[in-house]
Amino acid sequence: MKRLLTLAALAAALAFAAPGFAQEKKAEPTPPAAAAPAAPASAAPATPAPAAPAAAPAAPDHPVLVPVDKISSGDTAWMLTSMALVLMMTIPGLALFYGGMVRKKNVLATLMQSFAITCLVTVIWVVAGYSIAFIPGGSFFGGMDRLFLNGMVFQKEAGKVMVSHLGLTVPESVYMAFQMTFAIITPALITGAFADRMKFSAMLWFMGLWSLLIYSPIAHMMWESTSGFWATKGVLDFAGGTVVHINAGIAALVCALVLGKRIGYGREPMAPHNLTLTVIGASLLWVGWFGFNAGSAVAADGRAGMAMVVTQLATAVAALAWMFTEWMTKGKPSVLGIASGAVAGLVAITPASGFVGVLGAFVIGIAAGVVCYFAATSVKRMFGYDDSLDAFGVHCVGGIVGALLTGPLNVKEISGTDGSFLVQLGAVATTLVVSGVGSFIILKVIDMVIGLRVTEEEEREGLDVSLHGERVE
Numbered sequence: 001m002k003r004l005l006t007l008a009a010l011a012a013a014l015a016f017a018a019p020g021f022a023q024e025k026k027a028e029p030t031p032p033a034a035a036a037p038a039a040p041a042s043a044a045p046a047t048p049a050p051a052a053p054a055a056a057p058a059a060p061d062h063p064v065l066v067p068v069d070k071i072s073s074g075d076t077a078w079m080l081t082s083m084a085l086v087l088m089m090t091i092p093g094l095a096l097f098y099g100g101m102v103r104k105k106n107v108l109a110t111l112m113q114s115f116a117i118t119c120l121v122t123v124i125w126v127v128a129g130y131s132i133a134f135i136p137g138g139s140f141f142g143g144m145d146r147l148f149l150n151g152m153v154f155q156k157e158a159g160k161v162m163v164s165h166l167g168l169t170v171p172e173s174v175y176m177a178f179q180m181t182f183a184i185i186t187p188a189l190i191t192g193a194f195a196d197r198m199k200f201s202a203m204l205w206f207m208g209l210w211s212l213l214i215y216s217p218i219a220h221m222m223w224e225s226t227s228g229f230w231a232t233k234g235v236l237d238f239a240g241g242t243v244v245h246i247n248a249g250i251a252a253l254v255c256a257l258v259l260g261k262r263i264g265y266g267r268e269p270m271a272p273h274n275l276t277l278t279v280i281g282a283s284l285l286w287v288g289w290f291g292f293n294a295g296s297a298v299a300a301d302g303r304a305g306m307a308m309v310v311t312q313l314a315t316a317v318a319a320l321a322w323m324f325t326e327w328m329t330k331g332k333p334s335v336l337g338i339a340s341g342a343v344a345g346l347v348a349i350t351p352a353s354g355f356v357g358v359l360g361a362f363v364i365g366i367a368a369g370v371v372c373y374f375a376a377t378s379v380k381r382m383f384g385y386d387d388s389l390d391a392f393g394v395h396c397v398g399g400i401v402g403a404l405l406t407g408p409l410n411v412k413e414i415s416g417t418d419g420s421f422l423v424q425l426g427a428v429a430t431t432l433v434v435s436g437v438g439s440f441i442i443l444k445v446i447d448m449v450i451g452l453r454v455t456e457e458e459e460r461e462g463l464d465v466s467l468h469g470e471r472v473e
Contacts, residue, residue, distance in 0.1 A: 060165045061226040062136050063151070063172055068159050072169035074300045079167075079174045082295025086181035089288035090188050091118050097281025097343075098192050101336070101389050104273040105462025106196045108470050113191045113200075117207050118184050124211050125180045132216035134166060134179065139229040142220045152176065166225065167298040178295060179219075186215055186244045192389030193252030196262050197459055200467045202452045206442055210251065214438045218431055219243045235427040236410060236419050238307065239296035241351025241403040242431040249396020250432050251439040253387060258443045259452055261386035263459050275335050282339040286315060289346045293353040306414060307353040310361035311346065317362055318345025321369025337373070344372035344394050348402035352409060355419065360409035364402055372398045403428050 095114035099107045121129070131146035145151060152172050154161045167175040187207040194203075221229045222243050230242075237243060262270065272278060293311045297304035322341025327333045348368035352360060376393030387393060403424050410419030446452060453459075458466035465471050 060168070063146075063162055063164050065153070065155075065160050065162050066168075068161050070169070071161060071163070071171060072299070075169040075298070076171065076174055078300035078304065079170050079178050079295060079298065082291035083174070083178040083181055085288045085291025086178070086185065086295065087118075089285050089292065090114055090181070090185045093281050093284035093288055094185060094188050095281070096277045097285060097339075098195065098389055100274045100277030100279075100281060101192075101272040102195050103270060103462070104472055105464055107273060107277075107464065107472050109200070109463035109467055110191070110195060112468060113203060114188045116200075116204065117188045117191070120204060120208055121184045121187060121211050122180060124208060125176075125183050129183055129211055129216045130176050130179065132212065133183075133219035134164065134176075134224055136165075136224065136227045137220070139227060139232075140221055141217050142224060142227075146176075149173075149176065166223070169299060175298065178298075182240060182244060182292075183211060183215055183219075186240075186248045187211055189244070189248040189391055189395055190252045190255060192391035193256040193387045194259050195388035196463065197259055197453055198255075199450070199452060199454055200463075202446050202450055205446050205450070206255075209442050209446075210439060213442065214251070214435050215243075215247065218247050218434060221430065222427060230423070230427045230430065233423055233426075234417065234420065235423050236355050236406045236415065236417070237351045237403065237427065238354035238406075239293045239350045241347075241399045241406070242427050245347045245350060245395040245399030246403065246428060246431045247435045249392050249394075249399055250436045252391035253385065253396065254436055254439040255443065256385050256387045256392070258440065258447070262388065263456060265386045272336065279335060279339055282342055286342060286346065289315070289350075292346075293350060297354060303354050303414070306357070310356055310358065311349050311353050313358065313361040314349035314365035314368070315342050315345040317365025318342060318348065318369035318372075321345075321366045322373045323369075325370050325373045340376065340390065340394060341369045341373070344368045344398045347395055347398035348372075348405075351399070351403045352406040355406055355410045355415040357411045357414060360405070360411065363409060364405050367401050367405065368398050371401050400428055 095111045099110045102110050132142045135143040137143035162172045164172045164175045225231045294304040294308040319338050319342040323333045323338045326337040345365045345368050348364050375397040376390040407419040407421040407424040
């Protein structure tokens with residue numbers, strides 16, 4: 001009976017996702033006006049009609065230098081705050097969330113991964129990542145005009161500052177730094193899949209190459225509105241359902257498969273060593289996500305406000321959906337379960353946060369909580385892969401749920417555009433293929449050169465001691 005109730009809940013969630021919004025009635029064509037009679041030949045010449053007003057200048061399609069009085073102090077303040085919130089999601093948020101879920105002998109190594117990735121990707125983003133992602137270029141790869149942030153200027157005496165064509169009311173330096181925090185957390189999410197068993201050196205090489213060759217091109221395809229392949233086709237990805245979550249989630253699954261299972265997986269207990277840290281980490285992720293989603297409006301405006309509302313709602317709904325599903329199937333609701341459900345809701349609402357209303361947030365939250373629960377439990381057991389901390393089950397699956405539901409649940413009054421399920425599906429498929437295949441190639445090359453996995457002795461001793469010479473007492 002419990003399984004039937006659970007399946008019924010899943011079916012109801014998916015049923016709600018069907019397109020249910022009435023299309024706006026097309027305006028009736030206006031009948032042509034009757035032709036005016038010709039003026040007699042003796043009539044005086046008509047007074048010349050006033051000249052039509054000059055057309056408004058076209059929006060820039062590349063970064064431009066503008067007077068500083070064109071900058072919005074409110075938008076800039078909100079974006080600076082959002083940048084700090086999103087950085088907090090990685091350190092300490094994700095670091096604690098993952099650190100509490102591993103065994104005690106690997107907690108420092110797990111924290112170290114998030115911290116080191118923050119440092120490494122910051123440098124890579126400034127050198128080339130930002131230019132590849134957000135400077136106009138080809139359909140799949142951006143331009144090279146911003147290598148080492150060349151040309152990103154602030155001229156105090158001249159009273160001018162460079163702005164991105166994707167955020168005209170804030171300095172480009174602020175927009176770049178905000179997007180840097182997305183580039184940081186995305187590879188950090190992948191580490192949850194290979195916890196306890198990857199060499200630190202291999203991890204650094206993989207994350208560096210992945211950031212340049214996978215993350216930045218996908219960000220360009222989805223977000224660079226003047227030349228990105230899917231951006232120009234109208235994909236709706238407000239804050240990174242494809243770019244961040246599906247991208248990281250499928251790479252995480254590939255890592256888990258290539259590295260293989262942890263020693264003793266399925267035979268030895270591998271319970272989280274400190275769920276207090278995990279709950280603190282999940283709470284920091286939740287708070288930071290307001291910068292993640294509402295900050296993606298790149299303005300302190302009504303869309304940012306609506307994104308914040310639906311983010312809070314979908315997260316709460318997903319946490320409850322996961323909790324009740326687990327309660328029905330296992331007999332008890334767990335602390336790890338409700339925290340994981342909240343993260344699943346945050347993931348799923350990410351692509352939709354600037355496009356859906358309250359009903360959409362409810363539907364996405366229910367679907368994410370139920371679907372991600374089964375992905376992280378039943379599906380993982382069925383296929384036998386060792387996704388240590390459910391990076392694939394929560395981020396890839398949750399990202400797919402949110403990205404696909406964004407099309408039919410899009411509210412045009414909020415988004416200002418139409419949604420297309422087929423466009424959403426195409427963007428999801430592209431991300432899965434590019435990131436999945438690309439990650440596999442990078443991993444195999446690294447494995448041939450320096451090796452990916454620690455030795456059995458190092459794994460049994462724990463990565464804290466074997467890789468870093470430290471331990472938690």
